[in-house]
């Protein structure tokens with residue numbers, strides 16, 4: 237066993253550290269625990285950061301999980317959820333990079349990035365993100381509407397469920413950050429203080445950089461005038477917490493336009509004396525003043541600046557020019573120091589920019605360019621992204637209207653954004669594709685257009701939903717079978733299908749053809765087996781020619797890696813495999829009716845931050861519309877989805893949202909207006925100016941499936 241050998245000075249350092257309640261220096265740990273360090277040298281790891289984290293206050297709440305459990309959730313399936321390219325715009329350059337708009341639940345997407353297997357993002361994103369900006373729902377319980385009063389998304393999940401939802405995303409976000417990266421999270425008074433503690437836990441309190449305050453919009457102070465007495469005062473700001481991945485990282489400075497006067501005139505400030513400069517070279521007599529505290533500047537620098545000022549005084553006796561004029565004439569580089577009564581002052585020359593502090597109330601926090609609710613201002617993101625360099629990768633997984641993406645694009649940063657709302661996705665797509673017509677960043681000429689095309693981008697779907705709340709299918713096999721059959725409107729039959737088709741796993745027939753249910757209640761199938769071409773070939777081999785025509789398989793989207801396929805059976809006849817896919821999330825939605833291993837603690841928090849379910853049917857959602865004098869009317873709408881009772885929706889009942897492009901070019905759908913189902917009368921009428929034959933609509937049903945764009949009839 238290795239011997240401990242400590243010098244006198246080591247002991248002193250150890251006691252000092254203990255007395256100050258700080259970590260002993262790393263090399264002392266090596267001396268104190270030599271055998272442990274030998275293990276480390278042999279490939280073990282010791283996480284000093286983790287030690288640091290243990291010492292901070294932590295937040296306790298119901299349902300809080302270990303980080304390890306959260307991260308393990310990503311590997312449960314054994315493979316990542318596939319990213320599917322939906323649309324691409326522009327051709328990538330030599331590096332092959334495209335910016336990404338990701339449609340789907342950000343937790344699922346984060347897990348996919350964390351697993352780092354999908355070819356689209358493999359080795360390009362994990363550990364490479366330089367800046368994360370997120371502005372999640374604030375956990376207020378509010379519903380947020382578009383500028384037309386539509387309901388766009390809801391922040392309905394509250395309490396510990398909300399905090400845990402944020403925390404698990406933060407854990408994954410930390411894992412995908414680059415070592416030199418950092419994260420900004422915008423939040424408000426409802427949960428801000430809890431989020432701060434959670435950020436300390438996840439990132440380490442030594443990575444805390446700043447708390448920044450951001451304007452919320454028009455102050456509501458006037459509202460309180462009507463009351464004699466009040467119970468609180470108006471709220472004027474949101475908070476942004478800024479954390480880094482590593483404490484030693486340094487970032488580019490953030491500046492803003494200087495006030496008008498500062499651009500023309502210089503000003504005198506006291507030359508600070510501070511203990512921070514406590515070095516012998518900084519202690520000297522300056523213009524007859526010799527205080528104990530050291531000066532902010534070195535002796536050489538100060539003396540030269542005094543000399544410069546004396547020269548200027550001498551010079552201006554004849555020319556009467558101002559110090560600004562003199563400074564400009566001499567090349568805008570000279571520094572000046574003077575004595576003013578008992579103060580030593582240095583001169584700050586005129587400047588176009590000044591550095592910012594953490595009060596950002598000077599700029600707007602929200603703006604209303606896109607009509608999407610809670611759109612953050614480009615000024616705010618412009619300021620935030622200043623700490624990064626061109627080409628850095630910027631990530632926002634609560635994308636909304638796409639402010640982070642738009643600003644990153646204008647600043648030549650690469651970006652990835654994500655949102656599961658279709659309204660958000662089409663808003664972002666439009667915003668990016670029309671970026672040339674938007675305002676240039678910076679304040680000098682507010683009306684100047686940006687005028688450059690967007691960098692190459694792709695809209696992709698994360699294609700699957702979160703598996704984190706897998707219900708206990710072993711106990712609920714029968715409920716599951718009944719549920720998924722009802723989902724697709726197929727009645728269950730008790731027949732000897734095994735005898736008829738020589739196959740297990742068939743539970744019903746549709747139009748006389750067999751319907752198999754992929755057996756997710758068996759762990760092996762749930763986590764490892766994937767429905768691929770070989771799987772289908774096995775079915776043909778086992779059934780020995782008993783199958784011809786159509787063969788349907790009901791399968792969660794995450795468990796299949798093929799789409800519809802036609803193969804030949806043993807007699808050479810075609811068998812058309814039709815996959816009835818659905819996202820696993822739908823099971824969570826349904827799980828209220830089943831007994832669960834992990835019961836949700838309220839009917840409202842079945843889902844993560846915001847609920848979203850969607851089917852992947854092959855029958856498209858169908859819509860037809862015609863032009864009317866006042867706008868347009870939906871003359872037909874149908875969706876194959878069914879409600880909880882297993883019935884299809886009548887009329888417009890199953891409609892969630894209609895997206896309208898007034899002038900559709902047949903290629904790119906340019907969202908002009910989003911109208912929610914609730915706002916459309918029973919006759920399908922939508923009031924809107926500018927509708928022509930070139931106007932097209934997309935209908936989105938209540939499960940998120942969308943129709944193809946169709947022109948007016």
Ligand SMILES: C[S@@+](CC[C@H](N)C(=O)[O-])C[C@H]1O[C@@H](n2cnc3c(N)ncnc32)[C@H](O)[C@@H]1O
Pocket residue numbers: 340341342343371372373389608609610611612613633634635636637638639640654655656657660844845846
């Ligand atoms: C406050 S808004 C973001 C606004 C955005 N910063 C902007 O400038 O427009 C929050 C967004 O997060 C989205 N969101 C909520 N939960 C989500 C989830 N689990 N996955 C992806 N997006 C989600 C909502 O649809 C909403 O668009």
